[in-house]
Amino acid sequence: MKLLLTNDDGVNAKGIYTLAKELEKNHEIIIVAPSVERSACSHSITMREPLIVKEVKLNGIKSKAYSVSGTPADCVKVAVNKLTDGKVDMVLSGINNGVNAGIDVLYSGTVSAAIEAAIYKIPSMAVSSEIEGGEDNYEVAAKYASDLIEKIKNKYLKDDVVWNLNVPILNKEKIKGIKICRIGGRTYNSYFEENAIDDGKSFQLRGELNNVQDIDTDVHFIKQGYVTVTPLHYDLTNFKILEEVRKLF
Template sequence: MSKKKPLILVTNDDGITAPGIRTLIEVMNTIGDVVVVAPDAPQSAMGHAITINDILYCNKVKVAEGQPQTEYSCSGTPVDCVKLAVNELLDRKPDLCVSGVNHGSNSSINVIYSGTMSAAVEAGTIGIPAIGFSLLDYSLEADFEPAKKYIELMVRQCLENGLPEGVVLNVNFPKLSASKIKGIKVCRQANAHWEEKFDKRTNPLGRDYYWLTGEFINKDKGEDTDEWALEHGYISVVPVQYDLTAHHAIQTINTWDM
């Protein structure tokens, strides 16, 4: 690999053949030397899960001919992919990890369930600048073309400027044509949640089973949130920290009689 180009690790949670990751690989090939380590099947909503009670398989593959990247298909989760890449497959630490482009939103509360973002967070925990990209379109025929120039812009800026210690970026694209995207807004995560329900059914053998459903509820009216930005035609960029300590609560908890 060229020493002059940055080494970029690419992963996702939709699987190595998903259109979103193929788009991301295409853009990254214009910027650096690319190694792809991604799940061999969809791993959506896996969060930060890792494989500890089963074996992992990782095979070198060639998904698309005529492209320079090195690719590995992994039987594990998105976080497994990052761990394997850094500890076993790469001969040096990546200069950047990019994850996605996810098929569907990872804004607001969705960030904690997201395998896409957990892969980026995992990279961040070991000192690798990382960005997770998502498009608000679940379709396999989703149009990623409008996102390409913004992905390249943000990646080049990240490589040039770096990220604050302990921070990764959560980037979401609205489902809009290029001409309708108004620009980029750096935001906070909206205070929203899912009101979950379970659709209970019975199989032919008489055994009950459940499908998780729900409604996304956003009562956060702030105009500085990712949800506001996406609803108004902007790309949202939320700096995410993986230190989960609620620092503001330490003093309060210390007043308890313990």
């Protein structure tokens, strides 16, 4: 398969390097990623300035790689339109530095890059690894991503589905298995740290993760030691009340 790799941690991040190292064993890949870290940029795109694209060399990676002076969604756009002529079988975004579970999928540049691929009718996957004490689990996450591609490629590699893969910070032999599940109620107690500056005030966003443990969700199962897989879709329509609201008019 021909795979496009991107992320939101930057083209020189360890996560995308590890993913590329694993996937280029069996696939043709091209890497197009932000020139700098663009975490939590969601689905923003660059409109009022040109995107600067540069070919870069990643030591130990044989595949071509490009940096883009924009967001993860920008990277997918420019890759599909200018660097690959749209000839891509699948887009993989990651491996993200930290899980993208619960409400994080709305903020995540990693997930948004995968969603951008789905908008272009290209199957996609977001891959994220739990981080703890500065330690990562990228090699294990890369292997699960590779295995998931093999499992879905014949029947479930559909252009309107974004596969959201999260891997806990455990050795592979200690992982309990894979759970197919919905996203959970992972939220934050956010606040702003206020400081005075010469011509006004500064507000630095701070916060702590709420310990929400709804069962049958990605948040719950990751904490239990499972890899989680959630099929996502970019259609935000609330179908539960669509017909009811239609009757009002």
